[in-house]
Amino acid sequence: MKAAVLQEPGAPENLIIQEIAAPTIQDTEVLVKVKAISINPVDVKTRSGKALYGQLKTENPVILGWDITGEVTTIGKYVKQFKPGDAVFGMVNFPGYGKAYAEYVAAPESHLALKPTNITYQEAAATTLAALTAWQVLVHVGNIKSGQKVFIQAAAGGVGHYAVQIAKYFGAYTVGTASAANAHFLHEIGLDEQIDYTKEDFTKKVQDVDIFLDTLGVDSVAKGISIVKNGGQIISILGGCNEENNKKTEAAGIRTQNYLVQSSGADMAELAHLLEAEHVKAHISHEFNFEDIADAHRQVETGKTRGKVVLNLA
Numbered sequence: 001m002k003a004a005v006l007q008e009p010g011a012p013e014n015l016i017i018q019e020i021a022a023p024t025i026q027d028t029e030v031l032v033k034v035k036a037i038s039i040n041p042v043d044v045k046t047r048s049g050k051a052l053y054g055q056l057k058t059e060n061p062v063i064l065g066w067d068i069t070g071e072v073t074t075i076g077k078y079v080k081q082f083k084p085g086d087a088v089f090g091m092v093n094f095p096g097y098g099k100a101y102a103e104y105v106a107a108p109e110s111h112l113a114l115k116p117t118n119i120t121y122q123e124a125a126a127t128t129l130a131a132l133t134a135w136q137v138l139v140h141v142g143n144i145k146s147g148q149k150v151f152i153q154a155a156a157g158g159v160g161h162y163a164v165q166i167a168k169y170f171g172a173y174t175v176g177t178a179s180a181a182n183a184h185f186l187h188e189i190g191l192d193e194q195i196d197y198t199k200e201d202f203t204k205k206v207q208d209v210d211i212f213l214d215t216l217g218v219d220s221v222a223k224g225i226s227i228v229k230n231g232g233q234i235i236s237i238l239g240g241c242n243e244e245n246n247k248k249t250e251a252a253g254i255r256t257q258n259y260l261v262q263s264s265g266a267d268m269a270e271l272a273h274l275l276e277a278e279h280v281k282a283h284i285s286h287e288f289n290f291e292d293i294a295d296a297h298r299q300v301e302t303g304k305t306r307g308k309v310v311l312n313l314a
């Protein structure tokens with residue numbers, strides 16, 4: 001099968017498409033013939049030697065990626081939910097070894113859900129790591145409730161655009177940061193209030209936030225403390241809740257947590273319901289062929305992607 005192998009950590013062109021043996025499956029896994037994958041900032045960071053690279057480098061060859069959709073070809077003997085021919089999607093073995101940049105992926109049954117029939121394979125590939133992150137942060141950690149005010153940093157990005165739609169689904173009021181170029185897009189997906197971070201200081205425009213979803217890190221959390229209400233919470237997906245910030249939040253009666261997304265077929269099934277009912281829709285701004293995976297990495301590396309970047313396998 002074809003796979004994008006990372007020869008050594010570094011530039012996007014270090015990802016080389018090669019012929020390698022297809023994976024074998026464990027009893028609790030299915031083999032998926034991949035139709036599309038998506039790329040996330042963590043892929044880019046890991047490719048350059050940061051993030052999860054230290055953990056993955058012991059494998060030979062190193063194959064990155066976690067987000068897949070495709071058709072089940074073979075099932076392990078303990079697999080109950082899926083059969084050959086099923087269309088599935090999910091984030092495989094995160095934060096471990098997903099090996100998603102390949103024509104065939106061995107995936108635990110418990111990391112996948114059936115792909116809704118009303119969405120394309122591209123949309124399914126896009127609604128994986130980023131969407132799971134938004135879901136797990138808002139629902140499992142945030143325990144989001146109708147009427148709450150949710151503040152989303154980088155609302156137009158992969159995680160952000162799902163967070164806006166999921167928060168709206170739960171009946172929350174949403175405020176998000178983005179540049180002016182994304183104002184129309186964010187209005188279309190239901191954001192109630194946009195703050196153009198290139199011109200405006202969000203601390204002067206927002207108050208009484210219940211859930212602050214941080215995607216930017218320590219400085220963003222430090223600023224965010226002043227806009228979150230007593231009893232509210234700050235959840236950072238970029239390590240923004242450090243000791244110094246936590247001291248201040250404790251004094252202000254705000255709960256904090258750094259969060260790392262986890263593979264979950266049960267959560268994928270929840271996302272599948274939202275996609276089926278059209279409460280959530282993937283926005284794909286860039287689509288590439290698998291052979292152009294380096295270009296897909298370059299796009300994600302800009303930090304300016306609207307929604308998601310997806311790659312098609314033949």
Ligand SMILES: NC(=O)c1ccc[n+]([C@@H]2O[C@H](COP(=O)([O-])OP(=O)(O)OC[C@H]3O[C@@H](n4cnc5c(N)ncnc54)[C@H](OP(=O)(O)O)[C@@H]3O)[C@@H](O)[C@H]2O)c1
Binds near residue numbers: 133
């Ligand atoms: N811990 C976890 O489990 C987890 C999971 C997923 C992601 N992450 C991390 O969370 C971060 C966001 O991920 P992502 O997939 O959403 O990234 P992304 O899709 O690459 O985000 C791109 C978006 O960021 C916006 N942006 C850039 N700088 C901004 C700023 N200063 N203020 C507000 N918006 C800004 C851009 O909007 P404009 O073009 O309008 O500027 C663009 O739409 C990444 O660092 C990623 O590694 C962590």
